[in-house]
Amino acid sequence: MKLTELKAIQLAELFSALSDTSRVRIISILIEGEMSVSALAEELKMTESAVSHQLRGLRQMRLVRARKSGRQVFYTLDDKHVIDLFQRGLDHVLHG
Amino acid sequence: MKLTELKAIQLAELFSALSDTSRVRIISILIEGEMSVSALAEELKMTESAVSHQLRGLRQMRLVRARKSGRQVFYTLDDKHVIDLFQRGLDHVLHG
DNA sequence: TGAATAGTTGAGCAAGTATTCATATATTAT
DNA sequence: ATAATATATGAATACTTGCTCAACTATTCA
Numbered sequence: 001m002k003l004t005e006l007k008a009i010q011l012a013e014l015f016s017a018l019s020d021t022s023r024v025r026i027i028s029i030l031i032e033g034e035m036s037v038s039a040l041a042e043e044l045k046m047t048e049s050a051v052s053h054q055l056r057g058l059r060q061m062r063l064v065r066a067r068k069s070g071r072q073v074f075y076t077l078d079d080k081h082v083i084d085l086f087q088r089g090l091d092h093v094l095h096g
Numbered sequence: 097m098k099l100t101e102l103k104a105i106q107l108a109e110l111f112s113a114l115s116d117t118s119r120v121r122i123i124s125i126l127i128e129g130e131m132s133v134s135a136l137a138e139e140l141k142m143t144e145s146a147v148s149h150q151l152r153g154l155r156q157m158r159l160v161r162a163r164k165s166g167r168q169v170f171y172t173l174d175d176k177h178v179i180d181l182f183q184r185g186l187d188h189v190l191h192g
Numbered sequence: 193t194g195a196a197t198a199g200t201t202g203a204g205c206a207a208g209t210a211t212t213c214a215t216a217t218a219t220t221a222t
Numbered sequence: 223a224t225a226a227t228a229t230a231t232g233a234a235t236a237c238t239t240g241c242t243c244a245a246c247t248a249t250t251c252a
Binding site: 053 | 209210211212213218219220
Binding site: 132133134144145147148149151152166167168169 | 201
């Protein structure tokens, strides 16, 4: 197939977005709908700081979008392609 | 969606398999057909040791299978689901 | 048998990453 | 204005990971 080095890097980066347990859990929750940082933190039993750090990464990868409302920030999923990959990966894990 | 911790870990591990440039390049070559370690190493301009280390990981994840012939070892792809994920990821990278 | 070839493996190192902690910013409430 | 709340961020730390190097096994060739 002979990928260029650039394409190989981009592909690895794409999958890296989903290669961490915390990010996987964040995404699995956001599939239900938008949620604030503190609500995510409570759900995940993680500190708000740790969640915020991961959300920054997901933001930079354009996987989530932030909406500010008062002093809260609500996050939603923003990349249909990656979410589709996520669902397919999940199918694989759940049934064969 | 509320994944169990175990499922989240398994999903992250699945995507981790494809989250490194070297592994992506190895898989992209093996899509064409089986290849020996040294041939892979030459194609990828990597040492045989580095390739062998990555192949071990891919073997443990059941992504590739090894076939020994004389003193050579030929590797082929072994997990259709993950290869399907790979192709979808590639589509995403190649066209939008 | 001895030398050469193909691959594997473990140790060690360098680079990357996720979390915590402390601090900073922004918004709301009193 | 002050205090409290929600989030973001930088530095430090602990952990992970991919590579190199050296040593090892297995196979073929002379």
